[in-house]
Amino acid sequence: MKSRDRFTADLFDWQPPKVAVGFEADLSGNRLGSRISRAVSLALKECGKSRAEVAEAMSSELGYPVSADMLDAYASEAKESHRITLERFVALVTATGCLDLLGFVAGLFDHVVVPGRYQSLIELHLIEEHEKDLARMKQTVEAKWRAGR
Template sequence: MAKKKKDVPIPGQQSLFDFIKESEAQKEVTPVPGSFNISNQLRAELSEGLRKSGLSRYEVAGRMSELMDTEITKSQLDSWTAESKEYHRFPAEYLPAFCAATGHKEPLRIMARLVQCHLLESEEALLAELGRIDQAKRDLLKQEKVVRDLIERYTGKEAG
């Protein structure tokens, strides 16, 4: 008999319980003025993504340019991440290309959390979909029971 694989937590991955607790806490929070100003946080995460990618800024710019089919330069990356360049904003339409080029998705998570959403990746998304399917099956079983009970009440016979 095959042994069941034990669930081993992945470092840095939230447990489902923590995920639900965080979701509930966020629903109760009303955004305060200025709370969506994520300029410094986004700059920091873009810089972190560049650092962690192991690629040069030229390589990241090249990969983004290819993905976007528009020229993105190292100088632009430098401006978007420099704290001293307050008015040089990273265009949101470049974010998917940046995340794909660097493998760093935290900037997307920052934006998603602001609107009470979560970014699920690969296996997490599949597990969430499986949970949705399981819930739909439970709901259908409840509906089936109600219909069978009604049939039994009206006919006096057990349904099916």
């Protein structure tokens, strides 16, 4: 039996890197408030910090107190009277480092959030697609011109 080469990566195990930010978990549901609460809850679970640490970082960012109890309320689907504001949402992203929250919001509008380093690559692709469209248009016009002679 042949032993496996442990120093060469297996080409069939390769997965492309995640390009767009967003949660892997399904956050679908009927009510937007419930989906936002679940997103906040996931961010708090996945960030590796205690809620007290996140609250302290948010308080520092905002310049006014945010408590762990407030975070519990934002993460609870049952607490309908306690919804996170946009400024606190931004502070939550900063405090947790959870960019998947940005992907969650963009996903509501059928968009994605990608790191800025991909912007030029995306623009290049769009230009190349436009060039292909122009080339097809040119071929059509040339064919009409030749047929009309």
